[in-house]
Amino acid sequence: MMKLSNIHKTYGNGALQIAVLKDINLTIEPGEFVAIMGPSGSGKSTLMNIIGFLDYPSSGNYELNGEMISSFKEKQLAQLRNQHIGFVFQQFFLLPRIPAVKNVETPLIYAGVSKRERRQKAQQMLEKVGLEDRIKHLPNQLSGGQKQRVAIARALVNDPSVIMADEPTGALDSKTSEQIMELFVQLNEEGKTVILVTHEEEVAAHAKRVITIRDGMITDDRRQDA
Amino acid sequence: MNIVESFKIAFSSIWNHKIRSILTMLGIIIGVAAVIIIVAIGQGAQSMMTDELFAVDKNVIELYYEQDFSDEEGMMGDFYYEEPEITQEDIQILQALPDIRSVIATNSAWGSVTYNDKNAEPEITGVSSEYFSAQSIEVLEGRPINNRDNNGMNRVAMIDTVAREKLFKENEDPLGAIISLDDNPYKVVGVYNSPIPEQFRWSEGGEMLMPRSVIALMYGSREVDRLAVIANDSERIAETGWLAADTLTEHKQLENGSYTTYDLSEIENEINQMVLIMTLFIGSIAGISLLVGGIGVMNIMLVSVSERTREIGLRKALGATRGKILFQFLIESITLTSLGGLIGIGFASATAGLITLLSPIDAMVSPIVILIGVGFSAFIGIIFGILPANKASKLSPIDALRYE
Ligand SMILES: Nc1ncnc2c1ncn2[C@@H]1O[C@H](COP(=O)(O)OP(=O)(O)OP(=O)(O)O)[C@@H](O)[C@H]1O
Ligand SMILES: [Mg+2]
Numbered sequence A: 001m002m003k004l005s006n007i008h009k010t011y012g013n014g015a016l017q018i019a020v021l022k023d024i025n026l027t028i029e030p031g032e033f034v035a036i037m038g039p040s041g042s043g044k045s046t047l048m049n050i051i052g053f054l055d056y057p058s059s060g061n062y063e064l065n066g067e068m069i070s071s072f073k074e075k076q077l078a079q080l081r082n083q084h085i086g087f088v089f090q091q092f093f094l095l096p097r098i099p100a101v102k103n104v105e106t107p108l109i110y111a112g113v114s115k116r117e118r119r120q121k122a123q124q125m126l127e128k129v130g131l132e133d134r135i136k137h138l139p140n141q142l143s144g145g146q147k148q149r150v151a152i153a154r155a156l157v158n159d160p161s162v163i164m165a166d167e168p169t170g171a172l173d174s175k176t177s178e179q180i181m182e183l184f185v186q187l188n189e190e191g192k193t194v195i196l197v198t199h200e201e202e203v204a205a206h207a208k209r210v211i212t213i214r215d216g217m218i219t220d221d222r223r224q225d226a
Numbered sequence B: 001m002n003i004v005e006s007f008k009i010a011f012s013s014i015w016n017h018k019i020r021s022i023l024t025m026l027g028i029i030i031g032v033a034a035v036i037i038i039v040a041i042g043q044g045a046q047s048m049m050t051d052e053l054f055a056v057d058k059n060v061i062e063l064y065y066e067q068d069f070s071d072e073e074g075m076m077g078d079f080y081y082e083e084p085e086i087t088q089e090d091i092q093i094l095q096a097l098p099d100i101r102s103v104i105a106t107n108s109a110w111g112s113v114t115y116n117d118k119n120a121e122p123e124i125t126g127v128s129s130e131y132f133s134a135q136s137i138e139v140l141e142g143r144p145i146n147n148r149d150n151n152g153m154n155r156v157a158m159i160d161t162v163a164r165e166k167l168f169k170e171n172e173d174p175l176g177a178i179i180s181l182d183d184n185p186y187k188v189v190g191v192y193n194s195p196i197p198e199q200f201r202w203s204e205g206g207e208m209l210m211p212r213s214v215i216a217l218m219y220g221s222r223e224v225d226r227l228a229v230i231a232n233d234s235e236r237i238a239e240t241g242w243l244a245a246d247t248l249t250e251h252k253q254l255e256n257g258s259y260t261t262y263d264l265s266e267i268e269n270e271i272n273q274m275v276l277i278m279t280l281f282i283g284s285i286a287g288i289s290l291l292v293g294g295i296g297v298m299n300i301m302l303v304s305v306s307e308r309t310r311e312i313g314l315r316k317a318l319g320a321t322r323g324k325i326l327f328q329f330l331i332e333s334i335t336l337t338s339l340g341g342l343i344g345i346g347f348a349s350a351t352a353g354l355i356t357l358l359s360p361i362d363a364m365v366s367p368i369v370i371l372i373g374v375g376f377s378a379f380i381g382i383i384f385g386i387l388p389a390n391k392a393s394k395l396s397p398i399d400a401l402r403y404e
Helices: A044-051 A074-083 A100-110 A115-128 A144-156 A174-189 B003-016 B018-053 B088-096 B130-134 B147-151 B161-167 B212-219 B234-252 B264-307 B309-317 B322-358 B367-394 B397-402
Strands: A002-011 A018-028 A033-037 A059-064 A085-088 A162-166 A193-197 A209-214 A217-223 B060-067 B100-110 B113-115 B118-120 B123-127 B138-142 B156-160 B178-181 B184-193 B207-211 B226-231 B257-261
Touching (some): A002 A044, A018 A217, A033 A174, A044 A162, A044 A193, A074 A085, A074 A100, A074 B309, A074 B322, A085 A144, A100 A115, A100 A144, A115 A144, A144 A174, A162 A174, A174 A193, B018 B264, B018 B322, B088 B100, B123 B130, B123 B212, B147 B212, B161 B184, B161 B207, B207 B212, B226 B234, B234 B257, B264 B309, B264 B322, B264 B367, B309 B367, B309 B397
Parallel strands (some): A033 A209, A162 A193, B156 B184
Antiparallel strands (some): A002 A059, A209 A217, B060 B226, B060 B257, B100 B123, B100 B226, B113 B118, B113 B178, B156 B207, B178 B184
C-alpha cells in the first residue's frame, strides 16, 4: 500500500518559488490500475516521480506498507527503485549502444543476479512483450512501439509489484498504443499495481481508477469499470 | 555488480566511443611516452658517459707525469718537457704496494698490416706479460706475449678476433703466420678476445698486441707511455691512485715534476649531476605536457559525464546506488587512462628500442618508470573522472534524467 499525506512540492526559492504539488492526499492499494490525467503542467509527472522514488517531496509524508519513506537511506531507495517499482518513461530512455536484451538486463545487474539468470530472465521478458525476434537489436534498430516494449520488459524484469508509466503511449500511434495498453491490462490482471499518466481518454478507459490533477491539486478521483 | 562486470561495461563504453576514447587517451599517451623516453635517454646517456669513462674497469686509475713550472723557465719558450722513463723496476715497486693488484704499463702504435692480399689497420698496444692478468685477457689460440719477448725484442704479435677475421680465412691457422706491419715482418703467436666492449672500440680495424720494447724500438716511442694501476678495492680507487703516484715520485727522486692522478669519481659525480639537471629540466617539460594532457582528459571526462548524466539518471532509476555509479565511472576512467598509459609505455619502449638500435645510447626503460607511468595515468583517471562523476551521481534520478 502506498499512502501519500499532505504532499507538497515546490521548485525554486524566494519570489520565484512555484508550488507544483499542493497538499496531495492519495492512497493506492495493491492490484489497482490507476490513470492520472490532467492538463499539461499540472504536476502529473512530478507526482509520479515522487510515488516512484525518483524525486523527493518538499513536505508531507509518504508511507510504503506502513514505513516512512523520508527515513529511508539512499541505498534503501535505490533498492526500492530496483525491486519494488518498474518505471516506464515516455521517452523510453534505453541505453543506445547496447542491444535490447542487455537493456532489459540492466536492473538485474544492480540486483546482483548472475549472468546466466539475467540473460534467461531478460529473454523471457522480451518474449512476454512480443519481441523474442528482436533480442540482439540495438535501440536505433527498433520502432517506437518496439522500444517501449523493451522499456516495459525492462520494468518487469525484476518482478516489481508496481508498474509506473508516464505517458507510455505519448510517442506512439493509436494502434500501437492499444497494443501497449493491452500489455498493461494483462499485467494488472496478473496482480501488479499499474499507475500511468495519460492525456488520452482511450488510454484512461483501460484503468479502474482515474485521478485528475489541476494546478497541483487532485480535483477528481473516481473508480470506473474497465 | 562485481569488478569484472564493471570492467566489461567500461571496455564496451570505451569501445563504443572509439574516436573520443583515442583522443582522450592521446594526451596521456604522448605525456607518458615523452616522460618515459626522456628518462630512458637520460639514464642511457648517463650510463654511456660513465661507462666510457670507466670503460675498462671500475678500479683502474691512470698515472700522469706533471712537470713543475718555475718562474724563470716555462712561459717564455725555453721550457722543455721531459718525462722520465718508466723502468721495469718502477713497475715492480708499484706492483709491491699492498693496495695495488696489478700495473698496466703500455705504449701504442698505429699501422697497416698485410697478410697475403688481405689488409687491416689495427690499433697496436705494446705490452708486457703482466698486461694479460691485469686486463683479464682471454687467449683463444697460441700464447700471450711474455717477458722473453720483451727482453729479447722478439718480433712477435698477437691479434684479436676482429683482426684475425680481417687477415685470415676462417679455416686458416694464423699461428706462426708471418704478417707484415709497415713492411716489417712479425710472427703471429696468439689470438685473443678484446676486453673492450664493442661499442667503445675506437676503430673497426681490430687490435694487436706486441712486446712494448719492440714498439719502442720500431716507432721510436717511449717504452711506457700509459701507466695505470688496478686497485684491489674499487672503493679506495682514488687513494690507491695517489699512493701509487706519490710512491713513484719518491722512488724516482723527481725534482722538476711529479706523478699525479685524476680522481674520476669527482668527474663521475659531475656528469651525474649534469645529466640529472638535464633529465629534470626536460622531464619537467614533459611533466607539463602530461599535465596539459591530464587537463584534456578532464575536459573530455566532464563532457562525457555531463553527456551521460541521463544515463546516470536512468541507471539510478533502475536501482543503481550512488556508490555503484561512482564505481563504474571510476573503473571506466581508470581503464581509459591506464590504457592510454600502457599504449604510451609500449610506444616509449619501442622508441627506446629504436634509439638503442640506431644510436650509441642504450636507452633503458626501467620498471620503476613504467610503474610510475601507469600509476600516474590511473591517478589522472581517478582525479579527472571521479570529480565529474561524483557531481552527476549526487543529482536525484529525475534531475539527472531531465538533464539537457
Ligand atoms: N526541475 C524543475 N524546476 C522548476 N520547475 C519545474 C521543474 N520540474 C517541473 N517543473 C514545473 O512543474 C510543473 C509541473 O510539471 P510536470 O512535469 O509535473 O507537469 P505534467 O503535468 O507532467 O505536464 P505534461 O503533461 O506536459 O507532462 C510545470 O509548471 C513545470 O514547469
Ligand atoms: Mg509529464
